[in-house]
Amino acid sequence: MKKNELPTLYWKKGQLHLLDQRLLPQKIEYRLCSSYPEVIASIREMVVRGAPAIGISAAFGMALAAREALIKGYNAVEMREYLQDAGALLGQARPTAVNLPWAIARAEKWLRGHLDASEGDIVEGLEQLALLIHEEDLANNRLIGKKGSDLLPRKGSVLTHCNAGSLATGGYGTALGVIRAAVEQGKDIHVYVDETRPLLQGARITAFELEHEGIAATLVTDNCAGHLMATGRVDLVVVGADRIAGNGDVANKIGTYVLAVLAQYHKIPFYVAAPLSTVDLAIAAGKDIIIEERSSSEVTHLNGRCMAPEDMKAFNPAFDITPAKLITAIITEKGVLRQPDRQKVMGLFDL
């Protein structure tokens, strides 16, 4: 996907347009959000997904809330109350990606920093902030790509899980950003794409992105990773993150931890690529990260059909926790943390 060819989201005439990722790759359709509750619904239903993209969407959600308040004829005080509620509700849309509360906290900080702002100033200020957060994310991803691409061999095979690509972010991608940058440098990279059950973000989105980029890719079921590694087909693993604890433990799409254990067993490097906005210093360790449990039907049903006995219940955690000790390095826009630990993670924020 060329830059801007198929944006994850864009802001136009005071409205947020979100690519409906549930319909990919068969259908390219944008959902228009004119109010912050529509943004909440879009995050919850996974029209938009991927921690950085969720954060950017939430920032635009705050901008939309300011516009709603203006249309309702609220004064600045009433607008701030409306925004407080909007922030609280947007923050609860999904529990695991920290970029969501991070983006809302930035909007709230802007509000605290502009206590004399008029209604119009607030609308303008929050819109500009959301656009800035979006731009920053894209720039950070390019930096992540640049720093991470050095870790890839001149010729080699990478396994990735879920989608940490352009469509999980403001553009370019984190894990896929690393791959993309390596290919841009002329490296000969082949990607094994985990389909990533239950929602198949690998098959539907990562495969789609790589194909558009012209990067060699092969789809596999999530069951294949062990066989791929045991038969020497994978040189390294790179994934994204939904929340990184202060000690370097990583919450990411369910199945990520499986790859980390397999990678260690096979002595293959395991990399996590994520911006600093994914780091949550308020969480000491991975065990304290709340893991979202989603509906049983995401597992039992596909394409509208039930694949299991009708009354069978599925356990469907959306994420798992990979301890820092299994991570070869975390790749951020501020640098590569090899053998991440609390000290190294804290060090990122002292720069």
Add this chain to the structure above:
Amino acid sequence: MKKNELPTLYWKKGQLHLLDQRLLPQKIEYRLCSSYPEVIASIREMVVRGAPAIGISAAFGMALAAREALIKGYNAVEMREYLQDAGALLGQARPTAVNLPWAIARAEKWLRGHLDASEGDIVEGLEQLALLIHEEDLANNRLIGKKGSDLLPRKGSVLTHCNAGSLATGGYGTALGVIRAAVEQGKDIHVYVDETRPLLQGARITAFELEHEGIAATLVTDNCAGHLMATGRVDLVVVGADRIAGNGDVANKIGTYVLAVLAQYHKIPFYVAAPLSTVDLAIAAGKDIIIEERSSSEVTHLNGRCMAPEDMKAFNPAFDITPAKLITAIITEKGVLRQPDRQKVMGLFDL
């Protein structure tokens, strides 16, 4: 499923009826095979699957071939030639399950042992042999269940992969036979069922069997295993096998090896339950087992719809190899081999 309530296959009036497992659990439909090429097609298309069930089907395939030859008016010499071809072709239906060539070898051994048999004798003899192989398998599974159930705690949670149940065998099941026997002994067992992509034998068949048995079960995606183990939800893993090498290495459904690595990392016992007919002494080690690669579309398509970009290719090995060193024990009808190795595997055949 109560015994005989929904048999994997049955022989009636000289015809083989195979439960079409591709349609489960939504549809219960038997495919009737009147000729051995229909049996080959049914094995290849996975109407019938599971190593022991494939072996039994092949034995009936030989019985059908004899009947076909009789109907064609062949004499005993011509019938033997026809059976030779049938055996060669049946043996190539799928490459990994050794029960397939094992069953055919038994039919061929019967033929060599009855060189004076008339056409009618051969038809009768091969039919009786197939029925015997079926009965033996059921009896072996009950023994496997009995011996294996001692390994299960009074109360605990088991993770299984794919389907090594009644419907993978002549009845009762291997891995599920162990669980079934433990429950019959009054043990309080809960089963986590890996859905088992790409063909979802866990979601479609294992979940269905357990529900019919009234055994507590929860479905999970294959990605969940790491999280389940890390959060203390799994006490042991038990799976079946498609071929066991002379040194105890095991070929089983793709993803099995992933569970074995995870189980070792989490210090959880990993058991393989299989009859001696699954052991292939001609294969020294797992690396020599041929792993079937199935069609890309099994991964990219589901319920008739493509889930990936239209031209995306998938790598789809049907099995992987679990080295003996990762296996806590192999449970057979002749006993439990703890820390299996060549000597212990060979010992089974000296009894």
